[in-house]
Amino acid sequence: MPPIVQVRNLTKQFGDFTAVDGISFDIRQGEILGLLGPNGAGKTTTIQMLLGLITPTAGSIRMFGLDLTTHREEILQQVNFSSTYISMPFSLTVEENLRVVARLYGLANVERRIDDVVKKLEMDSFRGKLTRRLSSGQMTRLTLAKAILTEPKILFLDEPTASLDPDIAHKTRGLLREIRAATGLTMLYTSHNMREMEEMSDRIIFLQRGKIVAEGTAEEIVTRFGQSDLEEVFLKLAREQEQFSGKGR
Amino acid sequence: MKLHRITALITRHLYLYRRSLPRLMEIFYWPFLDLVVWGFITVYLTRFQGQLPGVITFFLGALILWDVLFRSQQGITISFLEEIWARNLMNLFASPLKPSEFLAATMAMSVFKVTAVSCVMIVCALLFYSYNVFVIGLWLLPFVLNLIVAGWIIGVLTTSLIMRFGQEAEVLAWGMVFLFQPISCVFYPMDVLPGWLKALAWANPAAHVFEGMRGVLNHAVPPLTNLAWATGLNLFYLVVMIAWFHHTFNVCKERGLLVRVGE
Numbered sequence: 001m002p003p004i005v006q007v008r009n010l011t012k013q014f015g016d017f018t019a020v021d022g023i024s025f026d027i028r029q030g031e032i033l034g035l036l037g038p039n040g041a042g043k044t045t046t047i048q049m050l051l052g053l054i055t056p057t058a059g060s061i062r063m064f065g066l067d068l069t070t071h072r073e074e075i076l077q078q079v080n081f082s083s084t085y086i087s088m089p090f091s092l093t094v095e096e097n098l099r100v101v102a103r104l105y106g107l108a109n110v111e112r113r114i115d116d117v118v119k120k121l122e123m124d125s126f127r128g129k130l131t132r133r134l135s136s137g138q139m140t141r142l143t144l145a146k147a148i149l150t151e152p153k154i155l156f157l158d159e160p161t162a163s164l165d166p167d168i169a170h171k172t173r174g175l176l177r178e179i180r181a182a183t184g185l186t187m188l189y190t191s192h193n194m195r196e197m198e199e200m201s202d203r204i205i206f207l208q209r210g211k212i213v214a215e216g217t218a219e220e221i222v223t224r225f226g227q228s229d230l231e232e233v234f235l236k237l238a239r240e241q242e243q244f245s246g247k248g249r
Numbered sequence: 250m251k252l253h254r255i256t257a258l259i260t261r262h263l264y265l266y267r268r269s270l271p272r273l274m275e276i277f278y279w280p281f282l283d284l285v286v287w288g289f290i291t292v293y294l295t296r297f298q299g300q301l302p303g304v305i306t307f308f309l310g311a312l313i314l315w316d317v318l319f320r321s322q323q324g325i326t327i328s329f330l331e332e333i334w335a336r337n338l339m340n341l342f343a344s345p346l347k348p349s350e351f352l353a354a355t356m357a358m359s360v361f362k363v364t365a366v367s368c369v370m371i372v373c374a375l376l377f378y379s380y381n382v383f384v385i386g387l388w389l390l391p392f393v394l395n396l397i398v399a400g401w402i403i404g405v406l407t408t409s410l411i412m413r414f415g416q417e418a419e420v421l422a423w424g425m426v427f428l429f430q431p432i433s434c435v436f437y438p439m440d441v442l443p444g445w446l447k448a449l450a451w452a453n454p455a456a457h458v459f460e461g462m463r464g465v466l467n468h469a470v471p472p473l474t475n476l477a478w479a480t481g482l483n484l485f486y487l488v489v490m491i492a493w494f495h496h497t498f499n500v501c502k503e504r505g506l507l508v509r510v511g512e
Contacts, residue, residue: 072345089261090334130439
């Protein structure tokens with residue numbers, strides 16, 4: 001079976017700065033691919049290019065065998081994302097926001113789907129609350145709810161559990177794995193929590209200064225860098241990037 | 250274009266209007282205040298009725314029609330700003346929503362806003378100043394439609410500039426339309442303008458609408474020429490502006506500005 005996501009020689013330059021530097025990778029259906037790297041490594045830019053929000057300088061992105069530049073609408077209908085760094089209209093209630101998303105994607109059985117997602121993410125206590133009154137953890141759950149409401153085939157998750165308490169974060173990871181097991185959902189996952197990355201990812205790509213510097217399972221990467229765990233690898237690469245940036249100044 | 254995506258955005262804005270006092274003030278309070286101030290000026294000017302015949306019809310009629318243009322522009326620009334303020338642009342443009350559908354939704358919101366504001370102003374003008382805007386007659390309909398389109402053109406231009414230059418350009422949402430006011434000849438005929446400004450006014454569809462309205466009120470010949478100019482110019486500018494919006498959208502995606510516009 002061909003990969004569900006195919007990225008080839010993806011490059012993004014902003015003036016003289018190269019944010020993403022010729023990366024290529026595949027994601028197989030049902031796989032959870034972790035994208036790791038220090039701040040400024042190019043993770044968010046990569047996700048934004050995969051979502052069609054930023055136009056690549058070079059390279060290609062194919063999902064479901066279709067090119068993103070020519071089949072944007074068909075692809076994005078089956079894709080969704082969640083990030084700690086986004087928000088939703090503040091003056092709408094949680095439920096109203098979900099209704100708008102449902103209509104945007106042209107979903108059927110809206111009531112059932114909303115009830116279902118609210119129950120799964122334990123949002124019953126605040127489904128009628130105005131979005132501006134949500135705590136950061138509740139807001140994260142709302143953005144996650146809007147992402148899974150549309151029952152996507154591919155989900156991009158940029159630090160999806162960053163502001164959740166350990167209990168909800170644990171439940172959320174469990175829920176995502178459950179959805180994957182039931183529907184074959186494919187995920188691209190970023191997090192600064194190394195334990196979470198090890199727990200969630202089938203495979204990890206390490207980015208540094210826009211380039212892929214390592215790819216494999218968490219164990220393979222740890223072994224390759226001769227460190228004791230993923231966190232040590234992260235620290236080593238982050239400090240190298242810091243030194244490089246310092247020299248560049 | 251998919252209707253459900255357009256109605257999704259309209260629903261989102263209607264939810265917002267339902268419980269937001271500042272947004273309701275935009276529809277009810279500010280137009281009412283405009284009408285009160287200009288209404289009193291007009292009442293004062295009626296004392297010189299001999300020198301200025303039909304002054305009430307000119308001023309209050311012009312004011313109501315100017316508000317059509319202004320609110321039409323605001324309907325587009327403020328709808329875009331709402332998405333920036335809510336940090337919602339990423340959610341929208343990472344969905345299958347097309348820029349053309351986004352524009353269509355803002356245009357629909359603009360029509361909603363114009364309708365609501367016009368109702369408020371027409372009723373208030375009738376109650377407080379016994380002024381009936383319908384004295385303009387059937388000509389009112391094509392004039393209003395042209396003003397709505399002229400508002401869209403300025404709205405799309407302003408939205409493109411905000412998208413391209415970010416929050417520092419936000420102030421244009423309220424100021425841009427007033428750049429066009431002197432050459433729209435809202436309260437005075439085009440004849441009073443100096444030659445070079447008259448040339449600019451000729452290129453402005455709104456100026457032909459207001460000239461036409463004065464023609465109707467003066468019972469001069471039917472303002473078919475004004476209507477034709479206004480419609481022709483509007484269609485030309487609308488096509489240019491929509492192309493410009495799409496171009497700006499692509500430039501913003503190229504430079505990564507779309508994801509940073511609200512920061």
